[in-house]
Amino acid sequence: MVAKSDTAIVLMNLGSPDSTEVPDVKKYLLEFLMDKRVIDYPWLVRKLLVGGVIVPRRAEKSAEAYKSIWWPEGSPLIVLTRQLQKALQHDLEMPVEITMRYGNPSPAATFDKLAKEHPGLKEVILLPLYPHYAMSSYETAVEYAKQIHQRKRYPFELKIVEPYYKRREYINALAESMRPYVEQDYDYLLFSYHGVPVRHIRKGDITGGHCLKVNDCCHVDSKAHTQCYRHQVIITSELVAQQLGIPKHKWGVSFQSRLGKEEWIKPYTAERFESLPKEGVKKLLVACPAFVSDCLETLEEIGVEGKHSFISSGGDSFTMIPCLNTHPLWVKTISTLCREVMEPVSA
Incomplete structure (x- = not known):
């Protein structure tokens, strides 16, 4: 078993607005749709299209859609990801955190927390909660996390779990x-x-x-x-x-x-x-x-x-049919995938 302070796991999901209010939904949609790997047009074209057409037209309708599925505890995606975090934590003797590609908690916030609470951390295993490789999902999540990690010069190494669509x-x-x-x-x-x-x-x-x-x-x-x-x-x-x-x-x-x-x-x-x-x-x-x-x-x-x-x-x-969410076999799968990329710790 890897020592608790040496390795941490971060589960990275898509993200969600902070609330169902239109301003929060607008903020989320702008961050999401301005991603060059989601809408891969030149920046100015993307800015005019997203900021001038798509978001103004979609924000209120999207807010209503979120309201229709919002749970008392908050966004279903965020709530379920945190439940998965807790379930995985029971299976592993190391810190487990979550982060989102868009919205909160951001990779910077999650990495800051790990660096502060675990100063001896040597490596962070990032598991994108996307089984399949796509430029607009897995790739953008991984590249954004890498960018934050490099820019802020965290002392721990960042390791990535590869797509697991046929594992x-x-x-x-x-x-x-x-x-x-x-x-x-x-x-x-x-x-x-x-x-x-x-x-x-x-x-x-x-x-x-x-x-x-x-x-x-x-x-x-x-x-x-x-x-x-x-x-x-x-x-x-x-x-x-x-x-x-x-x-x-x-x-x-x-x-x-x-x-x-x-x-x-x-x-x-x-x-x-x-x-x-x-x-x-x-x-x-x-x-x-x-x-x-x-x-x-x-x-x-x-x-x-x-x-x-x-x-x-x-x-x-x-x-x-519900998604995997916190199914016990899914929790064990995540544990297996993460363990495979961990560095053995010297005695």
């Missing part, structure tokens, strides 16, 4: 958290992942000639897969479906949360909710593996808007 422990935790739902009567299981622009997939292709260029590119072996979000979510879905024994005709993949008019990776979840009843699917299960903590995108976008769309289109029953 046996993660797949097992995800599959077993879903098993009680698939053991019930249903017609179809839809894996709905957060979408990204097609441009991001092409831009992230480290080979420059594979993604969306090679026939069935996600199943043709390539170095591009190390940073290909589309490939990674498909593999996650296939492995989970295989473990749960779900036949191919009873499950599929789609992508939600599209922003703007440009082409994003397809099929779109919103369109699938409308078309599935016409294909004979009356009892639908929906899982959202891109998110490990339930949040606005699962509780409201899927659980409220998605359900309404599916039922209105002719469906009979709609069940959103």
Whole structure:
């Protein structure tokens, strides 16, 4: 066991507004959407688009959406991440903290706290709560944490847990958290992942000639897969479906949360909710593996808007499977992933 004062773990999630009030939601949206890895336009174009068009139009509607899912304790994403922190702390004899890519607590605040409370700290293991690599999620979280760490010259080393989309422990935790739902009567299981622009997939292709260029590119072996979000979510879905024994005709993949008019990776979840009843699917299960903590995108976008769309289109029953949240197997998975990157401490 690594000595308590030598190593700490930081769980990094997306983030949330501090409250459901419009000014707080505006502040959060500005920080989020001005991220050059989320909307990768030149700074001035991004500033005009985000500050002049998107945020003014979305802030009030987003605030209402947050109000509809807000818990008495606060933002579900923040509350669930703190619950995960506590659960992990029981499994490890070292400090466990949380931080957010946007909003609070920021990486600087979390690193400051660790440096102050644990002056002998040698290393911090950063685990991004994103199983899959995407420029607008995993990459921006990691690069931002690295930037803060380097700029403030903390005395401890920062180590990063790599994407774990096909790790046996993660797949097992995800599959077993879903098993009680698939053991019930249903017609179809839809894996709905957060979408990204097609441009991001092409831009992230480290080979420059594979993604969306090679026939069935996600199943043709390539170095591009190390940073290909589309490939990674498909593999996650296939492995989970295989473990749960779900036949191919009873499950599929789609992508939600599209922003703007440009082409994003397809099929779109919103369109699938409308078309599935016409294909004979009356009892639908929906899982959202891109998110490990339930949040606005699962509780409201899927659980409220998605359900309404599916039922209105002719469906009979709609069940959103909760995210991993604090499932015991997920806690053990995090522990395993973090332990693998720890430095052995000399006797």
